[in-house]
Amino acid sequence: MVFVLTHWINLIAMVCLAFSGFYIHYPFFPGFMGVARGMHFFFMFVIIINLTFRVVAAFFVKTAVSLGSREVDTDIKNWLPQKANRRQLWPWIKYYLFLKKDHPLGAKYGVLQKIAYIVTFPLTFIMAYTGFAIWGPTMDWAFFTAGVSWVGGYMYMRVVHYFLMWVFIIFTAIHAYLANVEGFAPSALIFAWKESEGLHFDKEGNPMSGASH
Numbered sequence: 001m002v003f004v005l006t007h008w009i010n011l012i013a014m015v016c017l018a019f020s021g022f023y024i025h026y027p028f029f030p031g032f033m034g035v036a037r038g039m040h041f042f043f044m045f046v047i048i049i050n051l052t053f054r055v056v057a058a059f060f061v062k063t064a065v066s067l068g069s070r071e072v073d074t075d076i077k078n079w080l081p082q083k084a085n086r087r088q089l090w091p092w093i094k095y096y097l098f099l100k101k102d103h104p105l106g107a108k109y110g111v112l113q114k115i116a117y118i119v120t121f122p123l124t125f126i127m128a129y130t131g132f133a134i135w136g137p138t139m140d141w142a143f144f145t146a147g148v149s150w151v152g153g154y155m156y157m158r159v160v161h162y163f164l165m166w167v168f169i170i171f172t173a174i175h176a177y178l179a180n181v182e183g184f185a186p187s188a189l190i191f192a193w194k195e196s197e198g199l200h201f202d203k204e205g206n207p208m209s210g211a212s213h
Contacts, residue, residue, distance in 0.1 A: 002061050003075070006054045013047040014168060016040075021165055044131055051124050064108065079114060082107040096178065120171065123164065130161040 020040035027033055058079065062072040084107035092110045094100035104110065109117070133144040134157050148157050 002057055006050055009050045013043040016043045048128050078108045085111050127164045130157055133157050
């Protein structure tokens, strides 16, 4: 339940950040700039706090060790290298490129999932850094002016911030597609907290008897 809540917070925050960010970049109707700026920086703090909480909670909150399994362990183990992920990188690449028909069997998260999700952590903090670097109250802090000088000025920092926004939008779209490419069970679990029947795995990551694909 904890991670369903953090996922919801992330979604709402990212939608509000994208909307307010687009408006700040290009005001498409009048009289909303003050609200848009306030919304943008409020949800920036929300997503930073939520992400930090999500990382810390992964060391303490227990979740299923594989999709459909009733065995639980601390969530951080799902993000680390696991035996069930061995030799799975190329099968996952082929599957996502439609070169492999059968869904690779393995741990709760596939190799590419782990890589993509883990990369979003530093990217989020980099995004926040670029935002603080062009925000009036903090843009003169030495910690941020150093970054501004490194990229070549405030305009270039704004370009970096804008580019990273598109990285997150594209990632979110791909994530939503790949999560539901075989059905809406993942979305039902995240958004409605409703677990549907699906694959069940043993400790080795192999499908258990009676499980259906």
